[in-house]
Amino acid sequence: MSAAPLITLSGLTKTYGQGDAAFQALKGIDLTIQKGEFVAIMGPSGSGKSTLMNVLGCLDTLTTGSYQYEGIAVEKLSTDQRSLLRRYALGFIFQGFNLLARTSSLENVELPLLYRGMSRKDRREKAVAALNSVGLTTKHNRTPGELSGGQQQRVAIARAIVTEPSTLFADEPTGNLDSVTTGDIMELLKRLNEDRGITVLMVTHDDHVATVAKRKVVIKDGLVESDITAPPP
Amino acid sequence: MIWNAFAIAVREISRNLTRAFLTVLGIFIGVAAIITMVTLGQGATLAVKAQISSLGSNLLTLRPGAGFGSRSSSAGVSNFTEKDAEILGEQIAGIAAIAPVRTAGLSTIYRSNARISTITGSTPVYFQINKWNIADGRFFTAADVRAGSAVCVIGNTVRVELFGTENPVGASIRIGCASCEVIGLLATKGQAGMGDQDDTIIMPLSSLQRRLIGKTSEHSINQISISAEEGTESLGLISDITEVMRIRRNLHSNQDNDFNIFDTRQIAETLGSTTQLMTMLLAAVAGVSLLVGGIGIMNIMLVSVTERTREIGIRLAIGATAGEVLLQFLIEAVTLSCIGGLLGILLAFALCYSLAQVIQVPFNFNTQINLISFMFSAAVGVLFGYTPARRAARLNPIDALRHE
Ligand SMILES: Nc1ncnc2c1ncn2[C@@H]1O[C@H](COP(=O)(O)OP(=O)(O)OP(=O)(O)O)[C@@H](O)[C@H]1O
Ligand SMILES: [Mg+2]
Numbered sequence: 001m002s003a004a005p006l007i008t009l010s011g012l013t014k015t016y017g018q019g020d021a022a023f024q025a026l027k028g029i030d031l032t033i034q035k036g037e038f039v040a041i042m043g044p045s046g047s048g049k050s051t052l053m054n055v056l057g058c059l060d061t062l063t064t065g066s067y068q069y070e071g072i073a074v075e076k077l078s079t080d081q082r083s084l085l086r087r088y089a090l091g092f093i094f095q096g097f098n099l100l101a102r103t104s105s106l107e108n109v110e111l112p113l114l115y116r117g118m119s120r121k122d123r124r125e126k127a128v129a130a131l132n133s134v135g136l137t138t139k140h141n142r143t144p145g146e147l148s149g150g151q152q153q154r155v156a157i158a159r160a161i162v163t164e165p166s167t168l169f170a171d172e173p174t175g176n177l178d179s180v181t182t183g184d185i186m187e188l189l190k191r192l193n194e195d196r197g198i199t200v201l202m203v204t205h206d207d208h209v210a211t212v213a214k215r216k217v218v219i220k221d222g223l224v225e226s227d228i229t230a231p232p233p
Numbered sequence: 234m235i236w237n238a239f240a241i242a243v244r245e246i247s248r249n250l251t252r253a254f255l256t257v258l259g260i261f262i263g264v265a266a267i268i269t270m271v272t273l274g275q276g277a278t279l280a281v282k283a284q285i286s287s288l289g290s291n292l293l294t295l296r297p298g299a300g301f302g303s304r305s306s307s308a309g310v311s312n313f314t315e316k317d318a319e320i321l322g323e324q325i326a327g328i329a330a331i332a333p334v335r336t337a338g339l340s341t342i343y344r345s346n347a348r349i350s351t352i353t354g355s356t357p358v359y360f361q362i363n364k365w366n367i368a369d370g371r372f373f374t375a376a377d378v379r380a381g382s383a384v385c386v387i388g389n390t391v392r393v394e395l396f397g398t399e400n401p402v403g404a405s406i407r408i409g410c411a412s413c414e415v416i417g418l419l420a421t422k423g424q425a426g427m428g429d430q431d432d433t434i435i436m437p438l439s440s441l442q443r444r445l446i447g448k449t450s451e452h453s454i455n456q457i458s459i460s461a462e463e464g465t466e467s468l469g470l471i472s473d474i475t476e477v478m479r480i481r482r483n484l485h486s487n488q489d490n491d492f493n494i495f496d497t498r499q500i501a502e503t504l505g506s507t508t509q510l511m512t513m514l515l516a517a518v519a520g521v522s523l524l525v526g527g528i529g530i531m532n533i534m535l536v537s538v539t540e541r542t543r544e545i546g547i548r549l550a551i552g553a554t555a556g557e558v559l560l561q562f563l564i565e566a567v568t569l570s571c572i573g574g575l576l577g578i579l580l581a582f583a584l585c586y587s588l589a590q591v592i593q594v595p596f597n598f599n600t601q602i603n604l605i606s607f608m609f610s611a612a613v614g615v616l617f618g619y620t621p622a623r624r625a626a627r628l629n630p631i632d633a634l635r636h637e
Contacts, residue, residue, distance in 0.1 A: 059550055059631040080554045086630075087552025098547050098634055101540065102248045112551040114237065159551065 004071060006167065006199055007033040007056065012065035013222075014051050025051040027222035028065065033201070035166075038193045040213035041203045048222040049203045050095060050171055056201065057092045057169040058082045069167075087115055091165035093173045095203075097156045099144040105131060105155045106140040112163045130162040131155070135184050149176040157185065161192060168192065170202040174209055186212045238557060242564035252533055256618070257573040259530045260610040263523030264577025265584065270519040271602045272585045274512030276594035281508050283595075284422075285501035291329075291461035292362065292497040293470065295478070299493060310491045313454040315438075317481055321457070325473045327465035332359040334456040335438060337446055339409040343395040350391055352408060352434045354441025355458070362460040365435075370402035370417035378437040383444060385436035386417035390429055408434070411444040467496050523606065527613040538621045539636055545625040546633030555626040562622035563615065570614020574607045 014026040025048045033039060041049050054060040055067065058074060067074040069085065077085065086092070099108050109127040118126075131140055134154040144152050153176045160168060170189070174182040190212055192198045204210050215229045246253045297310045318333040335354040340347060353359070360372050373384050385408070392401050401415045413436065422430040442448040461470050471494050478492055534541075541562075548558050582598070589596035625633050 054631045057550075059634075060629050080556070083549060083552055083554040086550065090552075092550060094550075094634075098543075098550065100544060100547055107244075111548070114241065115548075115551065115553050115557065117237065163552075 003035065005032045005068075006035040006037075006070060007031070008066075008068040009056075010066050012052075012055065012067060013063045014048075014055055014060070015063045024063075025222055026055070026062075029219075029222075029224055031217065031224060031227070033199065035199055036193070036197050037215060038190070038200045038213045039202070039215045039217055040210040041201060041217050041219060042205065042207075042210060043219035043225070045205075047219045049219050051222075052219065053092075053169050053171050053201065053203060057090055058086050059092065087112070088163075089166045091160035091163060091168040093157050093160045093168070093170040095171040095175065097144070097152045099152060099155055099159070101145065102143050104141045104143055105136065105147070105151075105158075108144070108155055109159045109162050112159060116163065126162055127158070130158040133161070133188060134158045135181065150178065150181060153177060154181075154185075157188075161188075161198075164196065165198065167199045167201070170200065172203050172205070174204070174206070182206075182209060235560065238560040239564050241561045242568060245561070246565055246568065249537075252537055253569055255533050256530050256569045256614070257576065259526035259533075260523075260570050260573030260614060261526075261577045261580070263519075263526030263613075264574050264606045264610050265580040266522040267516065267519035267606045268578060268581035268599075268602055269584045269588070270515035271512060272581065272596070272599050273588060273592070273594060274508070274515045275599060276585075276589055276596060277592075278505065278508040278512055279597070280594040281504050282501070285497060285504060291463070291465070291467065293459040293461060293467065293474070294495040294497075295457040295459065295474065295492060296495065297455065297492050299489060299491065311482075312452040313457055313492075314451045315454055316451070317478070318454065318457050320481065321459070321474060321477055324477055325470070327462050327470050327473070329460045329462045330358045330362050331460075332356050332362055332458045333438060333454045334359065334458055335441055335446075335454055336456065337441065339445060341391070341395065341434065342407040343404065346395045346397075348391075348394050350408075350434050351432065352385075352436060352441060352445065354436055354438040354445075356438060359435065359458060362458045365422075366420035368418045368420040369400075370415070372417055373435075373437050378439050381437065381439040381443050383411060383413045383440055384416045385413050385434050385440075386419055387415055387435075388419045388431040388433040389421040390432040391434055392418055408436075409445045413440075413444075467498055471496065523609060523613070526610075527617060530613060531617040534617050534621055538625075541622065542625040542628075542633050542636040545622065546628070546630050546636065549626070549630035549633060558626045559619070559622060562626075563619050566614045566618025567611060569618065570611050571607075573614070574610040577610065578603055578607065 009029050009031040012026055012029040013024060015022050015024045017023055029052065041052065043049050051060070055062050062075055069089075072085075074082070074085070100111070106124070106127050109130055110123045113123040113126060128140065131137070131154075134157050136151060136154045136158065139147065139151065144155070147155065153173065157170075157173055160170070168189070173189070174185050177185060186209060189200055189202065193200045200213075202213065210216055215227070217227045218225045295313070297312055313333065315333045318331050322328055322331040332355045337352050337354075338349055339352050341350045356378055357372055357375055367386070368389075370386070372386060373382070377384055385406075387395075387401060395401070395406060396404070401418055404415050405412050406415060407413070419431070419433070419435075442453055459474070461467060474494060475490060479490065482491060484491065545558050549555070585596055625636070628636075
């Protein structure tokens with residue numbers, strides 16, 4: 001592992017609110033992630049996993065410390081530069097889906113490609129392929145309101161991978177799925193990681209799911225409690 | 234990027250048609266109301282002005298009696314004499330023309346058609362003072378007056394009621410108990426506001442007096458029509474006339490005038506400014522309706538602000554820049570308010586066009602008010618549609634997503 005790391009965090013803290021109401025959700029995280037890794041992030045509820053993912057995914061700003069992505073100091077980027085980083089390099093699967101209401105699955109998945117300025121035809125092709133790859137081969141024209149929780153989850157996953165990001169952040173991507181579908185999705189993430197070299201950071205509560213990852217980082221009370229890399233098989 | 238944002242904006246509008254409809258409706262009603270009211274108001278002002286100027290712009294009318302608003306009755310007040318008119322014309326500078334007038338309401342009959350008409354007896358100068366034009370045939374002349382010929386000219390309303398489609402010129406009608414030849418048809422003046430001016434029969438004063446009513450005394454003139462010279466101050470003229478008339482009617486200094494002078498220019502100015510005031514009032518009312526429309530839009534925007542903030546959060550999260558999102562919202566707001574504005578202009582046009590005919594005012598397309606209200610509607614749409622988006626687009630994506 002001599003290459004420059006993809007992500008370097010040092011002394012990262014995140015405080016919500018101000019004054020008396022202030023709450024420090026992350027209390028100084030040091031973490032290095034290499035390109036092509038598959039990392040499972042675990043820990044009890046309320047420990048700060050989602051907070052960490054949001055900061056890493058450039059959806060939220062950090063309070064103190066530093067975050068380097070491919071050698072770029074993210075905390076020094078402007079709002080627009082962070083938008084562009086998200087557009088071209090990052091994919092995010094939310095704990096709560098966050099799909100556009102009244103918008104078909106297909107259009108939801110096409111949306112990130114639209115901002116990349118891709119032609120209509122290419123968009124459609126890629127979106128259909130992404131939906132098929134998450135196992136949603138029908139109901140492409142249904143809106144989120146007309147889909148089950150698991151189906152919405154798959155649309156959200158398809159939207160995150162359709163751009164083939166270099167890093168995929170997944171906040172409990174299988175939280176709403178049955179064990180068979182969970183297996184399918186984990187297989188998909190594993191393939192994306194192994195075949196396309198996409199770095200995956202995934203939050204999960206499920207130890208079984210976490211076994212797909214070679215590395216397991218446990219967060220507790222806003223700090224890294226353990227960081228174990230499984231020995232190569 | 235603009236085209237992209239436009240495509241997104243149009244798609245977003247089509248996704249929530251109820252919201253789009255309500256937004257458009259607010260602007261639509263406001264714009265239609267303000268344009269209709271102002272256009273019709275101005276039409277009415279124009280109609281009144283045209284009406285007044287068809288009366289003759291510098292026209293003074295002298296009548297016996299103390300006039301409008303006076304408590305003393307005009308009963309028993311003596312009429313004027315032809316000599317009064319003559320003397321006024323000779324003694325007062327600034328009078329362009331003066332005509333003694335006698336009016337009487339008499340039955341008029343042509344074949345099987347009969348009606349009561351107002352018959353005016355005067356001199357040829359009367360036509361000039363009152364700005365009458367001839368449509369067919371001729372006016373009567375000074376010779377007709379001298380000879381007391383049994384001739385008359387009729388207004389269009391009389392023609393329609395007595396003759397229908399027949400040509401009246403050359404025909405003989407019965408007025409009271411005498412027969413009279415129609416020698417001319419007057420060009421029509423219209424009737425908005427001041428009563429039907431075309432309902433008139435005009436004949437030589439001498440003929441009216443001798444043949445129809447029988448002249449019983451010198452005091453047989455119940456009106457004197459005067460037109461002032463261009464540029465004459467009408468107040469000065471009125472006081473000159475008053476002075477001469479008081480002497481001729483032997484009024485002591487402690488007696489009130491037993492005659493009154495009606496000044497069309499003064500009336501024209503009053504009516505003109507009244508209708509203008511009405512137009513402004515209507516415009517204010519319509520402006521309020523545009524404002525209410527704007528508040529309606531604001532409500533719709535506020536109701537949907539949570540959903541839209543989340544939408545903005547999602548767009549930002551998947552890589553849109555704040556600028557792109559704002560452009561989309563701006564285009565959405567402008568598109569909706571322009572559609573509302575254009576529809577409003579169309580409805581206003583249709584309304585003005587048809588209402589103008591119903592209430593008989595001229596219809597003229599007022600570019601200015603159309604432009605102003607269109608701009609205003611666009612501004613309202615942008616203000617209420619765009620401002621909430623601006624706040625949301627400044628947030629961190631995650632804060633926009635969490636908005637509740
Ligand atoms: N916007 C916020 N304002 C204030 N406190 C917050 C905010 N978001 C999260 N927190 C707090 O920060 C802590 C960490 O929250 P976070 O969502 O990161 O937990 P988590 O590890 O993802 O939990 P879960 O497994 O339940 O998703 C929690 O105690 C939470 O109450
Ligand atoms: Mg969480």
